[in-house]
Amino acid sequence: MEIAQAELTTQTEPKTTVSVTGSVALLEGLIAEGTEVVFGYPGGAIMPIYDALYDYNDKLQHILVRHEQGATHAAQGYARTSGKVGVVFATSGPGATNLVTGLADAQIDSTPMVCITGQVFAHLLGTDAFQETDVINITTPVTKWNYQVTDASEIPAALAKAFYIARTGRPGPVLVDITKNAQMQLFDYAGYVPCDHIRSYRPKPHVRKEYVEAAAEMINAAKKPFILFGQGVLLGSAEQEFKAFVEKSGIPAAWTILGAGAIPTDHPLNVGMLGMHGNYGPNVQTNSCDVLIAIGMRFDDRVTGRLDKYAKQAKVIHLDIDPAEIDKNVKADVPVWGDCKETLPLLTALVEAKEHKEWVAEFRAFDKIEQEELIQKELHPEGDELSMGEVIHQLNELTKGEAVIVSDVGQHQMVACRYALFNKTRSNITSGGLGTMGFGLPAAIGAKFGTPDRTVVAVIGDGGFQMTLQELGTIMQSGVDVKIMILNNQFLGMVRQWQQLFNERRYSFVDIKSPDFVKLAESYYIKGKRVTERADLVSSLEEMLNHKGSYLLEVMVAKEHNVFPMVPQGCSVSEIRLK
Amino acid sequence: MSNSNIENNQQQEFTITVYTENQIGLLNRIAIIFSRRKINIESLNVSPSEIEHIHRFNIVITETEEVVRKLARQIEKQVEVLKVYFNTNEDIIWQELALYKVPTDTIAEKVSVERLLRENGARAVVIRKDYTVFETTGHREETDKLIEVLQPYGLIEFVRSARVAIIKDSEGFNAKLREFEREKPGQDVIENEYLDSEKNVFTM
Numbered sequence: 001m002e003i004a005q006a007e008l009t010t011q012t013e014p015k016t017t018v019s020v021t022g023s024v025a026l027l028e029g030l031i032a033e034g035t036e037v038v039f040g041y042p043g044g045a046i047m048p049i050y051d052a053l054y055d056y057n058d059k060l061q062h063i064l065v066r067h068e069q070g071a072t073h074a075a076q077g078y079a080r081t082s083g084k085v086g087v088v089f090a091t092s093g094p095g096a097t098n099l100v101t102g103l104a105d106a107q108i109d110s111t112p113m114v115c116i117t118g119q120v121f122a123h124l125l126g127t128d129a130f131q132e133t134d135v136i137n138i139t140t141p142v143t144k145w146n147y148q149v150t151d152a153s154e155i156p157a158a159l160a161k162a163f164y165i166a167r168t169g170r171p172g173p174v175l176v177d178i179t180k181n182a183q184m185q186l187f188d189y190a191g192y193v194p195c196d197h198i199r200s201y202r203p204k205p206h207v208r209k210e211y212v213e214a215a216a217e218m219i220n221a222a223k224k225p226f227i228l229f230g231q232g233v234l235l236g237s238a239e240q241e242f243k244a245f246v247e248k249s250g251i252p253a254a255w256t257i258l259g260a261g262a263i264p265t266d267h268p269l270n271v272g273m274l275g276m277h278g279n280y281g282p283n284v285q286t287n288s289c290d291v292l293i294a295i296g297m298r299f300d301d302r303v304t305g306r307l308d309k310y311a312k313q314a315k316v317i318h319l320d321i322d323p324a325e326i327d328k329n330v331k332a333d334v335p336v337w338g339d340c341k342e343t344l345p346l347l348t349a350l351v352e353a354k355e356h357k358e359w360v361a362e363f364r365a366f367d368k369i370e371q372e373e374l375i376q377k378e379l380h381p382e383g384d385e386l387s388m389g390e391v392i393h394q395l396n397e398l399t400k401g402e403a404v405i406v407s408d409v410g411q412h413q414m415v416a417c418r419y420a421l422f423n424k425t426r427s428n429i430t431s432g433g434l435g436t437m438g439f440g441l442p443a444a445i446g447a448k449f450g451t452p453d454r455t456v457v458a459v460i461g462d463g464g465f466q467m468t469l470q471e472l473g474t475i476m477q478s479g480v481d482v483k484i485m486i487l488n489n490q491f492l493g494m495v496r497q498w499q500q501l502f503n504e505r506r507y508s509f510v511d512i513k514s515p516d517f518v519k520l521a522e523s524y525y526i527k528g529k530r531v532t533e534r535a536d537l538v539s540s541l542e543e544m545l546n547h548k549g550s551y552l553l554e555v556m557v558a559k560e561h562n563v564f565p566m567v568p569q570g571c572s573v574s575e576i577r578l579k
Numbered sequence: 580m581s582n583s584n585i586e587n588n589q590q591q592e593f594t595i596t597v598y599t600e601n602q603i604g605l606l607n608r609i610a611i612i613f614s615r616r617k618i619n620i621e622s623l624n625v626s627p628s629e630i631e632h633i634h635r636f637n638i639v640i641t642e643t644e645e646v647v648r649k650l651a652r653q654i655e656k657q658v659e660v661l662k663v664y665f666n667t668n669e670d671i672i673w674q675e676l677a678l679y680k681v682p683t684d685t686i687a688e689k690v691s692v693e694r695l696l697r698e699n700g701a702r703a704v705v706i707r708k709d710y711t712v713f714e715t716t717g718h719r720e721e722t723d724k725l726i727e728v729l730q731p732y733g734l735i736e737f738v739r740s741a742r743v744a745i746i747k748d749s750e751g752f753n754a755k756l757r758e759f760e761r762e763k764p765g766q767d768v769i770e771n772e773y774l775d776s777e778k779n780v781f782t783m
Contacts, residue, residue, distance in 0.1 A: 136604055141611050145658045146604070165658055200600050200661045324652035 017188035022152030022178065023052035025189050026116065027060060029159040032192040035087050037061040037078065037449050039071035043091025044131055046118025048183035050089075063449070063478050066470035068095050070442035072102020072173075073468070076111045077446030080429045081404055081454075083237065085166050086446065088115040093131030096177070097138060101436060103173045104142040108433030109258060110235060112171035114162045122150040122179040135177050144172030152185035160195035169203030170322040171235055205323055205337035212343060215317045215334045216350030218291055222315075224359050225251045226282075226289035228274060228303075231258035231432075232296015232320060238341040239263070239425045242295065245348040250355040252363050254282035256297050258432040261422035265401060271363040275303040276567045277414040280374075280576060281366030283567060286311050287574040295319045296340050299329035300433065309572035319343055373578050374564055379419070385558035386534060388415040388487050394538055395457065395485070396421045398545055403455040404429060406447050408440030408464035411493035414563045416459045426451070438467030444482045445474055455483065455545065462488040462514045472524040475550050483544050484526075484552040486517055489559050497562045521552035528552035592621075593647045593665050594673065594744045597636035598628060598752055600659040609636065609660075612653045618642060622675075624741035629751055633661065639742050666746055673744035677722035678704070679713045679729050680736040686711055689732060699725045710735060 020028075026049060030038070040062060042050040053062060065071040068090045075086025086106075090099055096117040106113045120129040136148050145165045149158050155178065162174045219225055233242045239262050246253050246263060252271040255262065263270050272279030274286075283305075286292070292314040297303070304310045307329060318325070318332035319340050326335040336343050378389035392415055395403075401421030406429040407413040413430055422428055429447050431439040444458035465486050475482055496510040521528035527547060531540045531554070544551045567576045599605055606625060613620050621639045628635035640647070647665050655663040683706065686692060696702060701715035715725055722739055 137607060140604065140608055141615065148603075198658065201658045322656065324649070324656045326652075328649060328652075 017190045019186050020189045022155045022182045022185050023049045025155045027056050029192045033163045038087045039063050039074040040089030041068050043095045045092035045180050066473045068098035069101050070471045072099050073439050073442035074446030075113050077443030078450040079111050081426050081447045082450030086113040091118045093133045096135040105434040105436045106173035107142045110171050112166040113173040114166050115175040117177045119177045119179045121181045139175050143175050146175040148177040149182050150179045152182045152187040156192050164195035204339050207338040211336050212346045220352050222291035224289045225291040227251050227253035227293045229259045229295045230256040230297025233262040236339050236341040241344040245344050248353050249351045252360050257417045260428040261425045264423050265421045277563050280370040281363040283573040283576040289314050291315050293317045298325050305567045305573040388557050389419050392419040403457050406444040406458045408460040409435045409437045410461045411563050412461045412487040437464040441468050442471045448480050457483045459485050463492045476524040482550050486554045487557050489557050517554045526550045530554040532556045590641050592641050595638040596664045598661040599634050601634050602659045605659050622741040637744050671744040673742050674716045675742050676716045676740040678738050680710050682733050683711045685732045
């Protein structure tokens with residue numbers, strides 16, 4: 001049952017209502033919110049919604065995943081490339097509990113997502129009914145907000161609130177649990193009214209000009225200022241504002257892995273990646289700068305290393321939309337609360353145009369050391385074995401930094417983040433905070449739906465791929481074009497690296513056997529190829545990129561290769577090791 | 580608060596006052612902010628506030644000011660939380676209510692009831708043939724003291740409520756709400772311009 005748009009938009013006139021089911025109201029609401037695609041999996045308690053969806057085929061695309069976790073990661077990938085809210089459908093009980101990993105990932109990485117779960121009939125709540133689980137309480141710690149609907153009339157408002165909360169302020173995942181009776185119930189529907197404020201919710205802190213002024217003063221007086229930027233720049237769609245700030249102030253800027261691409265990799269003031277496996281210069285210089293300007297980043301422990309030895313010499317300016325991030329890990333001398341799209345231009349107007357030539361040159365000197373001692377060997381290895389770095393390097397040569405790179409979690413992720421070129425924003429899709437193995441494949445599916453015109457390359461390890469490989473079925477059925485590159489080192493490489501470095505090579509359960517990935521792909525009607533020789537690498541990458549449709553390329557890489565540089569756990573960032 | 584750094588790093592009792600919407604599940608959302616960090620809630624009271632539909636939490640924990648400030652920000656971050664305050668014991672007036680059940684015969688025989696009540700600011704709520712229930716309100720030490728006094732006379736049952744606290748400096752939340760109605764709200768209130776625009780307020 002569909003409703004004419006005219007009936008939905010006559011808000012000012014005496015309200016005309018139509019009698020519809022809760023399910024129809026839900027779908028109308030999703031369309032009104034601009035939802036293009038839903039990733040989901042049906043089941044008993046969400047059947048009324050799927051029944052209504054049957055009539056909405058032309059308006060709302062539904063992608064049938066193979067596991068609900070895959071739906072959440074796909075929705076995340078979609079949200080991360082498109083900047084829109086990812087939408088997930090799942091049934092009650094096991095369907096809902098399978099969302100937990102994706103919710104936790106989206107929560108820690110601030111990804112806007114709305115999950116709709118079916119629930120048992122309201123009169124059965126708390127009776128241990130078939131496929132009943134207390135999804136609201138299970139998901140409370142991993143959602144920005146959640147709500148249980150037991151009456152159809154609540155659906156439009158609950159959905160409006162869900163979208164508003166998911167996408168505003170510091171974005172995050174929300175979950176709306178709808179009992180089966182509410183999905184089926186007919187009610188007088190007066191049309192969908194989007195939500196634009198909630199009185200107890202302050203998505204954007206009021207910008208205090210005096211703090212912006214104090215920050216500008218501090219920056220203008222600085223001899224060695226250093227910018228750290230994170231995903232906040234992307235989430236605030238403030239890439240232009242950020243670039244303007246960096247270029248006017250002339251301050252070198254380094255990124256967290258989720259901030260990658262906010263300015264292009266080859267920008268003269270982009271000095272590289274922060275953190276445990278980040279670049280040499282930015283890590284060392286953190287402990288020699290005099291003013292640290294953190295923008296939309298949260299000082300994760302993988303970025304800071306040992307906190308009591310982190311940037312102690314520097315004054316800290318922290319720009320963040322979330323007041324709870326200020327002083328959470330690193331004390332800010334000047335907190336600038338607010339949306340960086342708003343605060344950055346204010347700051348840019350007040351900072352003096354400068355070139356910190358000598359200071360930037362210091363970073364480049366560190367780069368030179370890192371290039372000579374490490375990067376050149378990684379990108380152009382002498383032995384026969386392929387290195388992960390050279391695979392990414394060759395991929396860069398072909399994509400010219402235009403592709404979306406979706407990575408899973410582990411060594412290949414760090415290598416991809418370190419070496420992939422990003423000309424554009426929203427190009428590095430990875431599980432940052434939660435480190436969710438299995439994220440890559442489903443996230444790549446969603447990433448492609450979020451940006452259909454761009455090439456999406458999923459870079460995945462042999463371990464992570466086996467966690468969600470069933471989503472090959474989703475690729476097969478939806479026909480989505482995803483280039484899958486498995487970097488197979490026949491180990492759970494990152495854990496193996498730690499065991500080698502810190503546990504005297506006591507390789508405990510990191511030796512992982514894999515199926516024939518190419519045959520596996522073929523069984524899903526996806527073309528595949530395995531590369532073992534350097535001579536075949538470039539042509540195989542070309543074949544993958546030029547292939548119409550999805551393609552799986554398995555690259556056999558060095559078994560015991562380590563990711564360096566590395567800030568060992570418990571060490572200061574300036575104690576970063578090149579080997 | 581103008582405590583020195585040394586005092587900031589010392590654990591002490593803090594009373595956290597939270598103004599919230601009345602929403603199912605919010606108690607859990609707030610409680611897990613503490614349990615996630617393995618912080619014990621020593622006392623918790625939830626009741627309606629002076630404003631209709633707005634609830635007030637009183638949460639008592641022993642922690643450093645730095646930790647409490649971070650907790651307060653995490654609580655205020657929750658969608659349905661309006662405002663969070665945290666105060667040391669010097670900043671608040673607080674009370675706890677306690678009930679004591681004792682056998683009537685022993686009390687009548689051995690104790691001068693009148694003196695006992697007067698000394699401890701207690702009163703008898705119920706006097707029956709078999710038992711008597713006394714009630715007192717006060718600080719923890721005061722209610723504890725009466726336990727000691729009554730223990731020798733066969734205290735049958737004892738219960739104490741959570742702490743309820745009034746902030747000395749506070750002009751109440753009503754004042755804050757009224758400020759929102761002004762044309763030019765102060766810096767502190769501009770952060771939530773919608774707080775009292777009743778007709779524009781989105782409710783479910």
